[in-house]
Amino acid sequence: MKKKLISRRILLNSSLFVMLFGFAVAVFYPVVRFLWPPRDAGSGGSQTIFIPLNELGVGDAKMLRFQGTAIVVVRKENSVYALSAVCTHLGCIVKWERENNRLFCPCHAAIFDLNGNVLGGPAPRPLPTFQAKIVGGRIVVGDA
């Protein structure tokens, strides 16, 4: 049997296909990467957050990202509290209510105190807490 090489048509067809495929990859790769949400800069790296005292008044709260989750930092007269801001019921972000001295979830009215304990509503577990203290004119959240 005479060994037949690949025909011209098959060669041209396959080169056309390879070219089109390469072109499609070159177009769609940037688009897919663009649509994939980027990680927040600096959220994973630092294990400690520093907040100057003048940025957070007594009785106020600040929302931050810490170790990949949303946290709320509340400053009281002589102490600071850092808690996960993600409600343990269905994951909404809780809100600090200064006048009621509590954390309130707007989705289904779960209520937490500053130690994360559930005071009311549908939340099944307390909010996780983080270390927070005032050291030398600034609030330190996390270790150190």
Added chain:
Amino acid sequence: MEQKSGQQKDLEHRISLREILSWLSLVGFVYGPLDERLGIRQALEKALKKPVPHHVNWTFCFGGITFFMFLVLAVTGILLLMYYRPTTAEAYASVVYITNEVPFGWLIRGLHFWAGNLMIIMVILHMLRVFFYGAYKSPRDLNWIAGFVLFMLTLGFGFTGYLLPWNQISYWATTVGTEIPGAIPLVGDTLKYLTRGGAEVSQTTLTRFFAIHVVILPAIISFFLAVHFAVIRRQGISGPL
């Protein structure tokens, strides 16, 4: 016998590879199963196999290039919408975020920016070509008017899009640009107040320009593009010089 069956297998193998390739290049699908069901081959050939007259040269490409720019702008514009935030507090920050943080954000924004500028240049070149060929004359005069509307809409895209990054240059360009209709006698001040949505360029202006740029103008321009192209297909390419 053994050899023959081997040959046959080889042949079958080759045919199936060929079929796969023709399927992948879509010709196999469009001229195969789709043609059986819709008779699409005849329709496609009628629509696409139009002989190009001899006098047609590369200056006849500007309109097509303009439309290509429009398609690039539509795609990259939709992509930019995934991250852009149209508020005075966050617009600039979101544009910086797109440019510096989002993977290939610089590319998408750059494509949108450059395609926008090139589209206006290409529209002008296309108009010059039509003008110097006298192709605006009857029976193509109405399509010249449709084209002029498209030109105005393109400039409208440029003007409204320029404000969206909400930086100094866009703020002041919009201030000056909306000041111009204010010089019209009698209705000027009302017109200025209407375009700005208030006494000065503010959040309302940004919201308004954003809505015009991403919803209102695309809808209007799509209609006029359809008209422009339908008339070209009906009347054919204009004659030589």
